[in-house]
Amino acid sequence: MSSTHQTPAPTLTMTQVLLCGAMIVTLSMGIRHGFGLWLQPITMDRGWTRETFAFAIAIQNLAWGAAGPLAGMLADRFGAFRVLIVGSVLYAIGLVLMGLSTSGLAFTGSAGLLIGMAQSGTTYAVIYGVLGRNVPAEKRGWAMGVAAAAGSFGQFAMVPVESFLIGYSGWQNALFILACAALLIIPLAFGLKEPRQAAAKGPQQSVMQAVREAFKYPSFQLLMAGYFVCGFQVVFIGVHMPSYLRDKGLSPEVATYALMLIGLFNVFGTYGAGVLGQHFPKRYLLSLIYILRSVAVVAFLWAPLTPISVYIFSAVMGVLWLSTVPLTNAVVAQVFGVQYLSMLSGFVFFSHQIGSFLGVWLGGKLYDTTGSYDLVWWMVVALGVAAALLNLPIRETGIKRAALAPA
Template identity: 35%
Template sequence: MSTFRALRPVMPILIGASIMLTLSFGLRQSLGLFMPAVTQDIAVTVTDFTIAIALQNLIWGFTQPFAGIAADRWGFRPVMIFGGVSYLIGMLTLANANSVTTILIGAGVCVGVAMSCASFAMTMSVTSRLVPPAVRSTALGMTSAAGSIGAILIAPYGQMLEISFDWRVAAYGFAVLAFLIIPAAWIAGRVDKEAPLTPAANSTDSLSASGALLTALRNPAFVVMTSAYFVCGMQVVFLATHLPSYLNLCGMDPMLGATAIGLIGGFNILGSLFFGWAGGRWSKQALLGGIYCSRSIVIAIYFLVPPTPTSTVLFAGLMGFLWLGVSPLVSGSVIEMFGLRWQPMLQGFAFFNHQFGSFLGAFGGGWLFDQFGSYTLALQIGVTTGLVAGVIQIAFALYKPPKIPQPV
């Protein structure tokens, strides 16, 4: 109850930020629904559509630090509203697409920019500004869980519209939801007036953007966390992209892949809440390493034997629990190391590495499959790098340098 009492005065702003994240992330996660119909209706191949999604990931990662700098200069409200407008333009462009170029602009460029301005980094930063340190990690976990709620609700909504009408009507339906990001961002933007930043001691709050970034790059803990974040992106996007294909190759019911992705989203809510709570009690860096190692072990065990419906459901539940629990841990770690002012920029810098891993997870996995006719090598690389990154992350978090004796 103490957590909810602490959050009650700022609950309207937190609800606005959570709705913004629910809509932005849920829409983004559901764009794959359009791929079969789009490739049949217009002159776009599966590769073209997936390139648009890959471009979206890279633009999201590349523009995230700049969105953080803009939020510091002009405030969160205009940046987040700009993200909502960009999302709306992207969905309207997709709904009227007739070529590869319009798909790339709508689903790729516009949505990528929108995600950097109105998604995880901004939502986590707004939450961090509003809540006291004692409950910050738990609040970040609660906010992170909101993204999964959107993925669970928006995908069936889009599927229903596509089945009842066609994919263009469904895309217009997504545009309506994208429009709702704008008022949610307006409400969340009250953080600019209600929680002005007070520079903290022993932080980068008093530095310029370049000074804060240089300080972060000289911090070994930040460098290790950012490097390991690459593996995180590679693993989760590889599974999100290729798990349904793998199940089809194994002769499983096509609905099993959709069920698995849905279960991942559902259990991710529990994982986000748990790791947000745990991050307030134990080392966030060590918990991150534990997630990477646990994911790798679960992946290795599942793919060692032919899949069954039971093993796939169990795998999806475990992976869902370990899915986005990293988000409150990374956000909290950046705050602990550098303070609040440059959190969105520095978290965005780390996130760019995550998105580069996401790009390799999606297309690297597909390229290796085309070369060798199986996912074996891709899985071996994913499991090995995940274990190495996890062990290094844990070791670095737990290592205490010996004290140098002072001269008498």
């Protein structure tokens, strides 16, 4: 029995991988973070309910998660470069069709299915696979924190840009401009093009062996359950908080600043989580993040709603926003190795996106049913407590494998 995982020799410099990977994540995550700003303009212009918009974004998150394992498997097998090219093109097409859709079904197909599949090939799971193969194990958690921080910076930087584009050129033209921005991922993908390596000697774990091993491992199941909660929380807040604040009489600028603050403080939160994960048990850090999210939401709901209280809540949530990402993916790499890191991270992220689907869809559904977001806010609180408890028993040591038969 052995717990040692073979790590392929790096083929790209760490600086190159971090720079190109961070810029790709900045674009991909930055574009999607502002989608909540389109909820009211699109629904008012098209005469749709909020549930129509929310359902499309829910499908987007579900499609992103469902395509994630496949995108990860292809990236592990053929390299991230090809997957990123396809993802960039799909992203641009999806944004254009999102602006042209005149029915709820067409909007679900473009904003939902197409953009969701595009995101599966242009975000963390694919980038982290390249990082895992080209960054030393002792710096892997830090590097993942840097990449996650880049995505956070994209959220901070892109929200005011998207808000300006909507106000200056209209919501449709704003989507067409973002489609051009999504194509910038293509030249950046060349920086992550890994040369083909010679096949390793001796028996290697197959894809199905890796999948069976992971899903039988209790800690992998607990990671997936915790990540489900993460998706429910952040996507509900990201999509529905702008409308929640407008319903309460606050100006649209408050919502824009709130999303900007989440993105800004997320830079520090994700980077800090990557650094802390190098020194403290990641399961305890994950539990702390989830319980602090619940505390922050309770304080936000109980405090008088003012622009200042919104900004404080956004800053606190920003620190906790995607800080789960480097920690969760680092645990996957630590337990299972990096050979199938993109694929396994994709499976964990699928659970995250099922939570995202429910968070964004229930937000719209329950609002249309009750006229309020209150019930969903308290679901966010309860799920945070549950996730904190689920992460405590996770084991972070490398899994012990028997000698592998030829795949």
